Amino acid sequence: MAPHTEQLTRPAAVRLRGLTRSFEDRTVLDGIDLDIPAGQFVALLGHSGSGKSTLLRAVAHLDHEVAGSGQLAAPERVSVVFQDSRLLPWRRVLDNVLLGLDGKEAEHKGREALAEVGLKGRERAWPNELSGGEAQRAALARSLVREPELLLADEPFGALDALTRIKMHTLLRELWERHRPSVLLVTHDVDEAIVLADRVLVLDHGRIGLDLTIDRPHPRSYRDPLLGEYRERLLAALGVTEDHK
Amino acid sequence: MTTSASTNTTTSTTADATADTGTSTATDATADTGTSTATGTTATTVPAVPVAATGTVDDAPRGRRRRRRGLAPGKPWPASRLVGPLLLIALWAAASAAGQLDTGAIPAPWTVLETGVNLWTDGTLPTDVLTSLERAAYGFAIGLTAGVALALASGLTRTGEALIDGTVQLNRAIPTLGLIPLFILWLGIGETFKIAIIAIVVYIPVYLNTHAALSGIDHRFVELAEVQGLSKVRFVRQIVIPGALPGFFVGLRLGVTGSWLGLVVLEQINATSGLGYMMFQAQNYGQSDVILVGLLIYGVFGLLSDTAVRLIERRVLSWRRTLSS
Numbered sequence: 001m002a003p004h005t006e007q008l009t010r011p012a013a014v015r016l017r018g019l020t021r022s023f024e025d026r027t028v029l030d031g032i033d034l035d036i037p038a039g040q041f042v043a044l045l046g047h048s049g050s051g052k053s054t055l056l057r058a059v060a061h062l063d064h065e066v067a068g069s070g071q072l073a074a075p076e077r078v079s080v081v082f083q084d085s086r087l088l089p090w091r092r093v094l095d096n097v098l099l100g101l102d103g104k105e106a107e108h109k110g111r112e113a114l115a116e117v118g119l120k121g122r123e124r125a126w127p128n129e130l131s132g133g134e135a136q137r138a139a140l141a142r143s144l145v146r147e148p149e150l151l152l153a154d155e156p157f158g159a160l161d162a163l164t165r166i167k168m169h170t171l172l173r174e175l176w177e178r179h180r181p182s183v184l185l186v187t188h189d190v191d192e193a194i195v196l197a198d199r200v201l202v203l204d205h206g207r208i209g210l211d212l213t214i215d216r217p218h219p220r221s222y223r224d225p226l227l228g229e230y231r232e233r234l235l236a237a238l239g240v241t242e243d244h245k
Numbered sequence: 246m247t248t249s250a251s252t253n254t255t256t257s258t259t260a261d262a263t264a265d266t267g268t269s270t271a272t273d274a275t276a277d278t279g280t281s282t283a284t285g286t287t288a289t290t291v292p293a294v295p296v297a298a299t300g301t302v303d304d305a306p307r308g309r310r311r312r313r314r315g316l317a318p319g320k321p322w323p324a325s326r327l328v329g330p331l332l333l334i335a336l337w338a339a340a341s342a343a344g345q346l347d348t349g350a351i352p353a354p355w356t357v358l359e360t361g362v363n364l365w366t367d368g369t370l371p372t373d374v375l376t377s378l379e380r381a382a383y384g385f386a387i388g389l390t391a392g393v394a395l396a397l398a399s400g401l402t403r404t405g406e407a408l409i410d411g412t413v414q415l416n417r418a419i420p421t422l423g424l425i426p427l428f429i430l431w432l433g434i435g436e437t438f439k440i441a442i443i444a445i446v447v448y449i450p451v452y453l454n455t456h457a458a459l460s461g462i463d464h465r466f467v468e469l470a471e472v473q474g475l476s477k478v479r480f481v482r483q484i485v486i487p488g489a490l491p492g493f494f495v496g497l498r499l500g501v502t503g504s505w506l507g508l509v510v511l512e513q514i515n516a517t518s519g520l521g522y523m524m525f526q527a528q529n530y531g532q533s534d535v536i537l538v539g540l541l542i543y544g545v546f547g548l549l550s551d552t553a554v555r556l557i558e559r560r561v562l563s564w565r566r567t568l569s570s
Contacts, residue, residue, distance in 0.1 A: 062468055080472040086465055090487040090564045099483065100473035126564045142473075 013038040013182040014059060014150060019070035021054050021063065028054045030206030031070070038149070041176055041183045043197035045190060045234060050203045052186045053154055056080075059184065060152050074150055075182070079143030081153040085135035087127035087142075094123035097142045106145070113141035116178075117171060133164035137171070144175060151181045155188065169196055173218060190234050194227050195220045202237040210237040326552070330544075352534040357541065360534040369523070374542065376519040377508055380436070381546075384443025385504040391444065392451025392496065399452075400459030400489070401481060413452050421445045422510055429514075439511045446507040450499035458492025459485060491565070494558040501550045505543055 014036040021029040028051040036042055046052040057063045058072060060080050087096045097110040114123055117137040127135060136156060143151060156172075157165045173196055176183055187193055193200045194214060202210040214230055221227075322328070334354060340346050341353035348356070364370035395413065398405035421442060432438040462485050470480045512521020520539045527535035 060472060062471060078472075082465070082469075084465070086469050088466065088469075088484065088487070090490075090562075091483075099469075100475050100479070128564070146473075 013040070013075060014184065015071075015073040016059075017071040019055070019058060019068070019072055021051070021058055021066050021068035023066065027206055029058070029068070032206075032208060034201070034208065036150075036182050036184065038182055039180045041173075041185070041196065041198045043185045043187055043193035043200045044203060045187060045193050045200060045238065046203035047238065048188060051206055052203050055203065056152050056154050056184060056186050059150075075148075077146055077148045078150045078152060079146050079148035079181075081136075081139050081143050081151070081156040083155045083158045085127070085130075085132075085139040087130075087135055087138055089127050091127075092123065093119065093125050093127065093130070093138050096127065096138060097145055099142065101145065109145050110141070113145040114138070116144065116175065117141045131164075132160055133168065136160060136168060140172070140175065144179065147179070148181045151176075151183045153183065153185045155186055157189075157192065158187075165192075170219070172196065177218075190231055190238070191222055193234070194230050195222060200230070200234060202234060204237065204239075210234065326548075330548075349531075350533060352537065357534050357537045360532075361538045361541075364523075364535070364538060370538070373518050373520050373523045376516075377512065377521070378546075380439055380511070380519065381443060381504045381508055384440045384507070385447050385500065387440065388444035388447025388500060388504070389451055389497070392448035392500065393455060393493070395448070396452045396455035396459060396493075400456050401485070406460075410456065413449070413456075416445070417449050417453070421449070421507070425511075425514065434515045439514075439516075442511055443504050443507045446503040447500040450503060451493070451496040454496030454499070455489060455493045458489035461492075462488050491562060494554065494562070497558075498551060498554050501554055502547055505547045505550075509543065 014034065016032050016034040019029055019032040019034075020027065032055065044052045044055065054063070054066070058066075058068070059074050060078060061074075062080075087093070088099070091099070094107070094110055094114065097113060098106055101110070111120075111123060114120060117140050119134060119137055119141065122130070122134070122138075127138070130138065136159075139156070153172075157168050160168060169192065183197075185193070185197060198214055200210075200212045200214060201208050202212075204210075210233070212230060212233060214227075216224065216226060337346075337351075338354045341348075341351075341355075346353070352360075361370070395409050399409035399413075400406070424445065425438075425442060428438040428441055432441060466484050466488065467480075470484055475483065508519070509521050509524075512519035513525045516522040516525075520542055524536045524539035527533075527539070
């Protein structure tokens with residue numbers, strides 16, 4: 001935990017007050033106030049270097065050596081999915097999913113989670129036998145098995161090809177509908193944010209520049225014309241106008 | 246790199262052409278003139294190359310089918326490690342049979358074999374081998390334990406690192422065989438000092454490689470362990486140690502070979518048995534066949550112990566898919 005962050009009393013989901021983080025002289029997060037209600041699917045957009053990963057890492061308590069202040073409260077059970085699957089190459093897939101857990105019951109849950117992400121039958125495989133998409137599914141299973149109240153995802157599909165990406169979008173949304181954790185998905189892909197999230201935040205110069213609720217039914221299609229409007233607003237907030245594209 | 250400018254020009258043309266066609270004749274041509282200079286002089290041959298290149302590309306689909314060679318060395322041969330040594334023995338036998346070797350300096354393989362059998366049946370060789378094996382085993386076991394223990398202490402705690410790492414680096418800078426006189430004074434001239442020296446020869450590579458692997462653990466995995474809420478003990482057991490095993494095995498193989506190396510020298514100092522002693526005596530009596538028997542046994546033992554470590558390594562690190570598998 002960052003040194004200057006006071007712990008608030010445990011709320012239903014994420015609550016940030018005046019969260020500030022800086023590296024050297026550069027202020028990356030400049031007094032962020034944010035509430036994420038339990039079970040909300042939030043996407044966080046921003047340019048590279050806008051501090052979106054810094055925000056996620058702060059919520060995940062992964063920023064020990066970063067200077068900062070502010071109040072931060074997050075649920076007890078938090079899972080993180082990284083951009084790389086981060087599977088330990090020397091543990092079989094099921095053992096990777098069970099990392100940090102033990103007992104027969106956990107194993108049962110691990111098998112269930114693998115089946116849920118479509119990796120049934122691959123429990124005994126080594127991570128380097130998996131494709132990129134499969135590895136990322138295994139990482140999702142690893143985060144699910146702990147029944148998180150909050151799922152933090154740091155560009156989890158950034159390294160996948162376009163087709164695998166679309167499949168993973170559907171999977172993530174299905175999983176969310178079944179388990180209903182709060183989700184904070186960091187991405188630089190506007191379409192990904194619009195298709196998946198119910199609320200999209202744009203991080204700009206260390207502050208939340210736009211907080212947009214996307215009120216369209218799921219499953220959403222990339223071609224939905226009404227989503228186009230949201231898209232334009234988000235791109236404008238990111239400083240990209242249509243003629244630049 | 247010292248070829249003249251004119252040869253460079255021709256080299257680069259051939260090298261570029263061969264890159265496109267991939268035939269074996271062309272490789273011979275480049276091998277003759279020296280390939281390393283080719284890239285440096287491509288500028289001078291620019292007009293010639295594209296013509297040749299487009300020509301071959303157009304021809305390729307109609308002509309012989311081009312096969313892309315993989316960059317990995319391909320499937321391993323069965324028992325490939327034996328090929329070199331067997332070839333060497335065959336050459337040796339052929340040269341001896343042809344009378345090309347001075348039998349006083351290098352006796353024929355069958356003479357060496359006969360001497361070996363004689364030494365074995367009269368009982369001196371088994372005693373010598375056993376003594377040597379015992380010394381190597383004791384020294385190796387102590388060195389291995391010390392190397393691993395120190396590496397763990399130094400790799401996992403900052404205090405350990407401060408106390409141990411610099412000291413071992415210092416120890417490493419001192420030639421271990423140079424410690425022999427001092428160790429004889431401290432430990433006497435018996436078995437103890439021999440085992441101590443072997444232990445030092447073994448522990449250094451084991452320590453260095455294990456420590457490097459322990460402290461080089463991927464930071465991303467540290468983060469993962471934090472996210473998954475692993476305790477310190479579990480983090481070490483499930484992430485740090487398995488991650489350091491490949492490095493440990495490199496150290497282990499160097500250590501195994503090192504224990505045999507140390508032995509040869511040590512058994513020439515106040516020993517009354519052992520392979521090194523046997524060879525030292527043979528030198529006094531001009532028995533080159535006995536020396537060769539000793540050398541061969543060292544070689545065989547070295548090869549066997551290295552193979553054993555490799556087999557263990559392959560089982561333990563079965564998750565790795567590398568060039569060798």
